[in-house]
Amino acid sequence: MIASNITKIACIGAGYVGGPTMAVIAKQCPHIKVTVVDINAQRIADWNQIDLDRLPVYEPGLPEVVAEARGRNLFFSTDVEGAIREAQMIFISVNTPTKTYGVGKGMAADLKYVELCARQIAEIATDDKIVVEKSTLPVRTAQAIRTILDAAATNGKDTQLATSRPKFAVLSNPEFLAEGTAINDLLYADRMLIGSEDNEDGKRAEQALADVYANWVPRERIVTTRIWSSELSKLTANAFLAQRISSINAISALCERTGADVDEVAHAIGMDSRIGPKFLKSSVGFGGSCFQKDILNLVYLCRHFNLPEVADYWEQVVKLNDYQKHRFAKQIIDTLFNTVSGKKIAFLGWAFKKDTNDTRESAAIYVADELLQDRAEIHVYDPKVTAEQIYGDLEYLQKHRRNDNPCTATQFSALSAVEIRSLVTVHDSPYEALKNAHATAILTEWDEFKGYDWQQIYNNMLKPAFIFDGRNILNRKEITSIGFELKSIGKG
Numbered sequence: 099m100i101a102s103n104i105t106k107i108a109c110i111g112a113g114y115v116g117g118p119t120m121a122v123i124a125k126q127c128p129h130i131k132v133t134v135v136d137i138n139a140q141r142i143a144d145w146n147q148i149d150l151d152r153l154p155v156y157e158p159g160l161p162e163v164v165a166e167a168r169g170r171n172l173f174f175s176t177d178v179e180g181a182i183r184e185a186q187m188i189f190i191s192v193n194t195p196t197k198t199y200g201v202g203k204g205m206a207a208d209l210k211y212v213e214l215c216a217r218q219i220a221e222i223a224t225d226d227k228i229v230v231e232k233s234t235l236p237v238r239t240a241q242a243i244r245t246i247l248d249a250a251a252t253n254g255k256d257t258q259l260a261t262s263r264p265k266f267a268v269l270s271n272p273e274f275l276a277e278g279t280a281i282n283d284l285l286y287a288d289r290m291l292i293g294s295e296d297n298e299d300g301k302r303a304e305q306a307l308a309d310v311y312a313n314w315v316p317r318e319r320i321v322t323t324r325i326w327s328s329e330l331s332k333l334t335a336n337a338f339l340a341q342r343i344s345s346i347n348a349i350s351a352l353c354e355r356t357g358a359d360v361d362e363v364a365h366a367i368g369m370d371s372r373i374g375p376k377f378l379k380s381s382v383g384f385g386g387s388c389f390q391k392d393i394l395n396l397v398y399l400c401r402h403f404n405l406p407e408v409a410d411y412w413e414q415v416v417k418l419n420d421y422q423k424h425r426f427a428k429q430i431i432d433t434l435f436n437t438v439s440g441k442k443i444a445f446l447g448w449a450f451k452k453d454t455n456d457t458r459e460s461a462a463i464y465v466a467d468e469l470l471q472d473r474a475e476i477h478v479y480d481p482k483v484t485a486e487q488i489y490g491d492l493e494y495l496q497k498h499r500r501n502d503n504p505c506t507a508t509q510f511s512a513l514s515a516v517e518i519r520s521l522v523t524v525h526d527s528p529y530e531a532l533k534n535a536h537a538t539a540i541l542t543e544w545d546e547f548k549g550y551d552w553q554q555i556y557n558n559m560l561k562p563a564f565i566f567d568g569r570n571i572l573n574r575k576e577i578t579s580i581g582f583e584l585k586s587i588g589k590g
């Protein structure tokens with residue numbers, strides 16, 4: 099029977115979602131044994147690190163949560179089969195990146211890892227399981243998971259009576275946490291969304307998962323819907339959030355031409371309670387593993403369902419974001435007298451936002467790539483990102499440029515790993531990165547950047563000393579009074 103009182107949970111995928119979400123469930127529910135598994139043995143070893151500063155995910159508040167629950171009722175393991183066998187409820191929290199091959203290349207979500215999980219669960223399960231989609235998935239994926247679970251569950255078990263074969267309930271439970279604030283987002287979630295199949299087992303499973311969250315989430319914030327609505331709500335939420343950023347970034351370009359100030363415009367419109375103040379910060383462009391991937395997935399779905407106008411509408415959000423990154427890089431080249439060849443450009447920040455070590459789709463990667471095409475010498479400092487990660491990001495981009503992206507246009511030539519390493523230097527000290535630089539570009543809004551000794555930095559830079567503030571974090575009056583030439587986003 100589908101369990102109604104959950105005491106054993108497994109989560110497949112120990113990444114940025116699986117790790118923090120399960121750590122918080124374990125912290126809040128000491129009566130539930132939570133096992134997080136991954137095929138990446140290094141990742142699991144890192145989650146088991148005694149030194150909590152070296153967990154694989156940098157996230158404020160996470161070390162404290164892990165310290166409290168790990169070894170008590172929170173376990174990280176590579177034994178995927180054992181965890182599946184034991185659990186009553188299994189979260190699938192594996193990556194669903196944009197496809198880089200075949201049908202839907204560059205647009206559709208790659209569901210191969212999710213499919214593998216479904217097959218593995220079906221093969222190993224000997225009793226009834228609740229399977230929870232935690233990964234972000236295209237609408238109607240639950241149907242595919244159900245088909246795999248049902249078909250594979252009978253495979254090789256033909257001798258078993260149909261009634262004694264394990265049963266599965268599939269739930270959609272998308273995750274809305276944002277990196278950098280994940281622990282707070284999980285502890286004080288705006289809502290927990292659960293979509294279930296419309297049958298007795300589905301409703302039983304929905305109740306069981308709602309009861310888990312009710313250990314700390316107020317009941318009125320636990321929202322239940324049809325399974326397709328839940329799946330689609332996740333893509334829609336990200337599309338709406340990203341759309342706000344592209345909207346304000348579009349206005350930033352107009353501000354630069356007209357003498358308006360985008361931060362003032364954002365403040366003024368955000369005071370309208372119908373618009374609201376959040377997600378109106380103009381920047382060098384949004385990054386992260388979710389927004390672009392999920393919108394492209396939405397666009398692909400719309401085309402699949404023959405809705406080209408709807409597809410074009412949402413695709414524009416991504417195109418505008420590409421334009422914003424390109425505009426920033428071009429402004430650096432234009433301002434530095436039309437070439438950055440042989441010039442030292444210091445990058446402050448590489449992560450896609452502050453308070454994370456995640457760099458996936460970070461604007462910094464695209465801006466760097468465009469400057470490297472002109473043979474700039476880039477010197478990077480980021481408080482949490484390793485040199486290997488930075489080189490790896492640039493090398494990956496050389497193989498996976500999108501042709502329709504002005505930042506990665508086809509006329510760009512691919513740089514070799516050796517060329518990248520000769521042109522890009524990664525520093526442990528921001529002051530070293532900035533010494534003798536022609537210009538500084540701020541790519542991430544890390545708080546520490548604001549507190550630097552900018553007078554000392556100015557003294558050690560070449561003149562004229564340019565700052566391109568891609569996050570509008572510096573105080574214009576103070577910085578320009580030192581002598582810097584400051585270029586901000588959306589300030590004419």
Ligand SMILES: NC(=O)c1ccc[n+]([C@@H]2O[C@H](COP(=O)([O-])OP(=O)(O)OC[C@H]3O[C@@H](n4cnc5c(N)ncnc54)[C@H](O)[C@@H]3O)[C@@H](O)[C@H]2O)c1
Pocket residue numbers: 110111112113114115116135136137138141178191192193194211214215232233234235273274275276277387388
């Ligand atoms: N990162 C976020 O902020 C965020 C927020 C909400 C939702 N999501 C969604 O959650 C999902 C996971 O994202 P993430 O950022 O945690 O990804 P991630 O790449 O950090 O982690 C995924 C993990 O799954 C593991 N994995 C893949 N296939 C496996 C298998 N068959 N068995 C065991 N382990 C396997 C990988 O080794 C990896 O460690 C994605 O669908 C993403 O869109 C992400």
Ligand SMILES: O=c1ccn([C@@H]2O[C@H](COP(=O)(O)OP(=O)(O)O[C@H]3O[C@H](CO)[C@@H](O)[C@H](O)[C@H]3O)[C@@H](O)[C@H]2O)c(=O)[nH]1
Pocket residue numbers: 234273274275276277278336339343376377378379380381382383384385386387388389450451452
């Ligand atoms: O006003 C803003 C807000 C954000 N950003 C940028 O947008 C990107 C994404 O930021 P954010 O949404 O805070 O982080 P993510 O971790 O990508 O979280 C998003 O993507 C997750 C994965 O799906 C969802 O769970 C979250 O709800 C959704 O906010 C980053 O580059 C930010 O710098 C801006 O430029 N301006």
